[in-house]
Amino acid sequence: MNTKYLDLLAEKYDSEEKVVTEIINLEAILNLPKGTEHFVSDLHGEYHAFQHVLRNGSGKVKEKITDIFKDKLTKEEITEFATLVYYPEEKLTLIKNNVNNKQALYDWYEETICNMVQLIPYASSKYTRSKLRKALPKQFVYIIEELLYKSDKYSNKTTYYEKIVQEIILLGQADKLITGLAYTIQQLVVDHLHVVGDIYDRGPDPDKIVDTLIDYHSVDIQWGNHDVLWMGAYAGSKVCLANIIRICARYNNLDIIEDVYGINLRPLLNVAEKYYEDNPAFRPKMRPDNPLSEDEALQITKIHQAIAIIQFKLESPIIKRRPFFNMSERLLLEKIDYESNEVTVYGKTYSLENTCFATINPEDPAALLPEEQEIIDKLLLSVQHSEKLARHMKFLLKKGNLYLRYNGNLLIHGCIPVDEEGNMEQMEIEGESYKGRELLDKFEQYLRQAFTDIDKTDDLATDMVWYLWTGEYSSLFGKRAMTTFERYFIQDKEAHKEQKNPYFYLRENEQACRNMLEEFGLDPDHGHIINGHTPVKEIEGENPIKANGKMIVIDGGFSKAYQSTTGIAGYTLLYNSFGMQLVSHQHFNSKKAVLLNGADVLSVKRVVDKELERKKVRETNVGHRLVKEIDMLKQLLEYQYMT
Ligand SMILES: O=P(O)(O)OC[C@H]1O[C@](O)(COP(=O)(O)O)[C@@H](O)[C@@H]1O
Numbered sequence: 001m002n003t004k005y006l007d008l009l010a011e012k013y014d015s016e017e018k019v020v021t022e023i024i025n026l027e028a029i030l031n032l033p034k035g036t037e038h039f040v041s042d043l044h045g046e047y048h049a050f051q052h053v054l055r056n057g058s059g060k061v062k063e064k065i066t067d068i069f070k071d072k073l074t075k076e077e078i079t080e081f082a083t084l085v086y087y088p089e090e091k092l093t094l095i096k097n098n099v100n101n102k103q104a105l106y107d108w109y110e111e112t113i114c115n116m117v118q119l120i121p122y123a124s125s126k127y128t129r130s131k132l133r134k135a136l137p138k139q140f141v142y143i144i145e146e147l148l149y150k151s152d153k154y155s156n157k158t159t160y161y162e163k164i165v166q167e168i169i170l171l172g173q174a175d176k177l178i179t180g181l182a183y184t185i186q187q188l189v190v191d192h193l194h195v196v197g198d199i200y201d202r203g204p205d206p207d208k209i210v211d212t213l214i215d216y217h218s219v220d221i222q223w224g225n226h227d228v229l230w231m232g233a234y235a236g237s238k239v240c241l242a243n244i245i246r247i248c249a250r251y252n253n254l255d256i257i258e259d260v261y262g263i264n265l266r267p268l269l270n271v272a273e274k275y276y277e278d279n280p281a282f283r284p285k286m287r288p289d290n291p292l293s294e295d296e297a298l299q300i301t302k303i304h305q306a307i308a309i310i311q312f313k314l315e316s317p318i319i320k321r322r323p324f325f326n327m328s329e330r331l332l333l334e335k336i337d338y339e340s341n342e343v344t345v346y347g348k349t350y351s352l353e354n355t356c357f358a359t360i361n362p363e364d365p366a367a368l369l370p371e372e373q374e375i376i377d378k379l380l381l382s383v384q385h386s387e388k389l390a391r392h393m394k395f396l397l398k399k400g401n402l403y404l405r406y407n408g409n410l411l412i413h414g415c416i417p418v419d420e421e422g423n424m425e426q427m428e429i430e431g432e433s434y435k436g437r438e439l440l441d442k443f444e445q446y447l448r449q450a451f452t453d454i455d456k457t458d459d460l461a462t463d464m465v466w467y468l469w470t471g472e473y474s475s476l477f478g479k480r481a482m483t484t485f486e487r488y489f490i491q492d493k494e495a496h497k498e499q500k501n502p503y504f505y506l507r508e509n510e511q512a513c514r515n516m517l518e519e520f521g522l523d524p525d526h527g528h529i530i531n532g533h534t535p536v537k538e539i540e541g542e543n544p545i546k547a548n549g550k551m552i553v554i555d556g557g558f559s560k561a562y563q564s565t566t567g568i569a570g571y572t573l574l575y576n577s578f579g580m581q582l583v584s585h586q587h588f589n590s591k592k593a594v595l596l597n598g599a600d601v602l603s604v605k606r607v608v609d610k611e612l613e614r615k616k617v618r619e620t621n622v623g624h625r626l627v628k629e630i631d632m633l634k635q636l637l638e639y640q641y642m643t
């Protein structure tokens, strides 16, 4: 027995009663139904859509309201109430603007507070009182608890409670209380959030998503390839950095780099103006919410070319110093015939269009001009000194993993690299072979190592982060090669194709999924694999639930840029004590539409798995930890108080 640990524990539980109370408390928690897990993925900077899904708990908030009030409120009133819970500040303003007199407003306050106080016990029925207390708005805990635990049995206290509510209103505290309670309800409905990767790139507000996650009560992240690209940039990878700027330019999102993270793009713009002209292949994508003047569009087009060329140049030395990346086919600048303006890739020769090779010396195509070198060095310095970016990247590192085993399921953004037969693909790193779970653990180890020394820019760990973005055995990329160069400069669409890892068709097969679950030490009878990364083309009849329910793909395309391919606006997954439900979001109305017309997201639920018996905390990850704690406390009881 570890008596040292027990002595320490005895400091916290310094009486027999305290130990016993805690054991009883933990035992009680083990027997509560498991809390609701909420899974989202591929948010791609779409902050407003994400907020909506988070605030309505993928439909759970409205469901709870309906359960309680279906006989008391009309459908419209339920929708109104739900909207208040999602967006309390805005909804309160609207209500106050529309109300005719003070008395009507006071009546509304009274009824609303009363309804909220009725909803909270239902929404928190799976939690202990102490957990509920933590979710209550701090300044009102005492008052709310008075209201929550009232017993009307003898009607003695009725006027007392009415008085409390009236006083709150008279003292001008009603708005604050209602707002606080709305957030409490949101928090109670979802116990834990999983973000299955790709917070960054394409959409406009990834930083706001990260800020939301930092404040969220309980969350974990499985990194996506786009997240790792940003993390790599912060960790010192210049090629990752060039990529994030290139993608921001392409999607007309440079504000994130400049205004949000405070990185100065002036030096890059100067070089861009000097060497580049207009070029249709590098025109930024238009965003209705961020219209560009012709001058701005032209400026971005030039920046886009400048940084793309820097990126291609930076790839070359990495490919050469890491032969085991097996990427020599990607030394494209060196495969160009600068006389005939042609390139030969994978044995096929193509003519080049829309080229912008003014800074390339055909004798030494990958050499950076001194001014390009200076730009990328300066950019790196300013990326690593952006307080906000550092905070966001450290948060991703702390809360994130490459994959997660949670309550029997395997959460992973991209794939598990396998061959045609479903065998784990091997990758040799520094003379050692790795595959399956071991390979992913190795990748993660390198990523963490790259963070420990961000001044190293060319070491193996930093190069490996870029490999995770684009390498053939990367579990995040899942394709044989990234054809960025071809998509800019070659017309023939055949050359643009990116061949997917066999995983993406093998995951339709139940036995293949069972093998993968086993590879990760999970029970194939009960576990599921939860993936993001590849948009599910529901429009073409693709089913997000695969392999007889063993595989669930929840990237339905939050990303506006991909919604025409998917035909919907995203999937989310809920897993509560009754089982799993896949929610498909048809479209996200603007916040304004939700507030004014109650136009909520249309969510269609598909049951993935139904538990025969309600799942208890005892059967969860948290439960396993609590069982260990109880065991320790029992040992303490024996050691300290029974002898
Ligand atoms: O749509 P874009 O901006 O051209 O990006 C395409 C690139 O993005 C990728 O699809 C990776 O991003 P996803 O993780 O969102 O799929 C690459 O495979 C591909 O080369």
Ligand SMILES: [Mn+2]
Residues within 6 Å of the ligand: 198, 224, 225, 226, 413, 476, 532, 533, 534
């Ligand atoms: Mn992805």
